[in-house]
Amino acid sequence: MIGTDDVQLYYQTVAHNRHSFEQLYDRYEKLVFSFSYRLTNNRTIAEEVTQDVFLKLWNGTNQYAEDKGKFSSWLLTVTRNKSIDELRKSKRHAYEPMLDKDSLTEETVSTEVTAEWNERRELIRTAIAELRAEQQEIIELFYFKGFSQSKIAEHCKLPLGTVKGRIRLALKHLKGIIGQEGGVSNE
Amino acid sequence: MNKSCHMLIDYFNRTLTDVEMRQFEDHLIECPSCQEELMEWEMLTEDLPYESEAVEVPTDLKARVFASLPDESSKNENVMQIPVKEKSRRPLGVATSILAAGLFASLVANAFLFTEMQKEPDIAQSEIQLIGQSILAPEEGTSASAVAMLIADGDQEVLLLDATDLPTLSADELYQVWVIEGDQPYPAGIVQPNETGTGTVSHPLADLSGTWDTVAITIEKEPNLPAPEGQIILAGGI
Ligand SMILES: [Zn+2]
Numbered sequence: 493m494i495g496t497d498d499v500q501l502y503y504q505t506v507a508h509n510r511h512s513f514e515q516l517y518d519r520y521e522k523l524v525f526s527f528s529y530r531l532t533n534n535r536t537i538a539e540e541v542t543q544d545v546f547l548k549l550w551n552g553t554n555q556y557a558e559d560k561g562k563f564s565s566w567l568l569t570v571t572r573n574k575s576i577d578e579l580r581k582s583k584r585h586a587y588e589p590m591l592d593k594d595s596l597t598e599e600t601v602s603t604e605v606t607a608e609w610n611e612r613r614e615l616i617r618t619a620i621a622e623l624r625a626e627q628q629e630i631i632e633l634f635y636f637k638g639f640s641q642s643k644i645a646e647h648c649k650l651p652l653g654t655v656k657g658r659i660r661l662a663l664k665h666l667k668g669i670i671g672q673e674g675g676v677s678n679e
Numbered sequence: 680m681n682k683s684c685h686m687l688i689d690y691f692n693r694t695l696t697d698v699e700m701r702q703f704e705d706h707l708i709e710c711p712s713c714q715e716e717l718m719e720w721e722m723l724t725e726d727l728p729y730e731s732e733a734v735e736v737p738t739d740l741k742a743r744v745f746a747s748l749p750d751e752s753s754k755n756e757n758v759m760q761i762p763v764k765e766k767s768r769r770p771l772g773v774a775t776s777i778l779a780a781g782l783f784a785s786l787v788a789n790a791f792l793f794t795e796m797q798k799e800p801d802i803a804q805s806e807i808q809l810i811g812q813s814i815l816a817p818e819e820g821t822s823a824s825a826v827a828m829l830i831a832d833g834d835q836e837v838l839l840l841d842a843t844d845l846p847t848l849s850a851d852e853l854y855q856v857w858v859i860e861g862d863q864p865y866p867a868g869i870v871q872p873n874e875t876g877t878g879t880v881s882h883p884l885a886d887l888s889g890t891w892d893t894v895a896i897t898i899e900k901e902p903n904l905p906a907p908e909g910q911i912i913l914a915g916g917i
Binding site: 511521526539550561565573609610634636638 | 688
């Protein structure tokens with residue numbers, strides 16, 4: 493498993509060791525940026541989010557602790573939170589997110605993280621493709637679009653009280669397929 | 680099941696108002712069932728970030744992040760502001776820019792300026808210029824790469840070098856940096872790579888700011904020999 497020294501590098505980063513911070517940065521920059529872009533479809537926001545996530549790591553505003561799970565999962569949660577906050581803020585100010593499909597390119601640098609990421613992406617995409625369309629949609633709306641329960645209910649024409657159960661079912665189904673196919677989801 | 684518990688999904692998706700958010704956070708502290716459920720949602724979604732397509736990161740993003748790090752020494756020193764002379768900056772080549780940008784930010788703002796600042800409190804007035812940079816080409820049989828940059832701060836010139844994928848050395852070997860003027864080499868610092876083969880060095884060119892035009896890295900048994908004796912790993916013009 494990659495990133496076995498993430499936690500150590502994190503603590504060195506908090507102690508303002510630039511070299512450790514740079515290692516963490518290099519390891520996760522592309523994943524954080526790409527994930528934020530996936531959520532916002534906006535390069536400007538993805539840049540702001542990436543800067544914010546790493547700077548708050550350095551200055552200790554976002555604090556990781558080992559009881560929060562894996563460092564990488566925590567970092568991605570922080571990235572998602574900031575991304576959906578920024579996306580909402582930009583929409584409140586009525587900026588249209590720029591559709592920027594041209595920037596989807598294959599990677600140029602292959603690191604351990606990107607290698608493992610490529611593998612997982614294939615696995616997850618294959619698994620998602622096996623879900624029914626309704627389940628695919630509810631995952632997209634819930635996780636990637638960050639819709640509220642009531643908005644999901646409205647969008648999917650579901651009673652509000654059933655939304656949470658539907659999301660959970662879709663995610664459990666997905667997790668099950670991923671577990672069968674690759675067994676990497678719980679490493 | 681408390682009336683707040685149903686807000687968990689909206690908390691997870693951050694669609695609550697600030698007031699609701701704080702209310703829910705208070706609730707979360709004392710509701711084990713919500714704590715457990717939140718962990719369940721995190722577990723159920725932990726694979727999903729990896730579904731993202733890899734997109735190209737802006738080449739200067741790293742430089743911007745590292746340039747905005749507050750400098751440690753500024754706590755008891757003058758304000759750190761480094762005006763970079765715009766007109767003297769050469770446009771970076773596409774290939775070098777990603778490495779060079781990061782190198783410029785992390786090395787200049789970090790190692791070099793920091794040491795300069797110790798003896799030069801009015802660094803705020805100094806002018807850092809990028810004079811030239813180059814990617815060193817690996818010799819056959821290695822995948823190593825390095826970027827060398829020549830930086831000037833006033834009269835002082837410094838060679839900055841950032842190498843990656845350096846092959847692991849045996850205990851009695853080291854990586855020597857050279858600047859070469861015609862056929863005359865001068866030692867210009869030692870790279871000490873970390874366990875992943877990455878290493879940086881900044882070397883003041885006090886007596887070496889002459890007309891040399893080549894930078895090279897060799898494997899040597901002893902530091903700062905009069906001339907390279909070992910294998911050349913990387914070399915390039917600057
Ligand atoms: Zn609760």
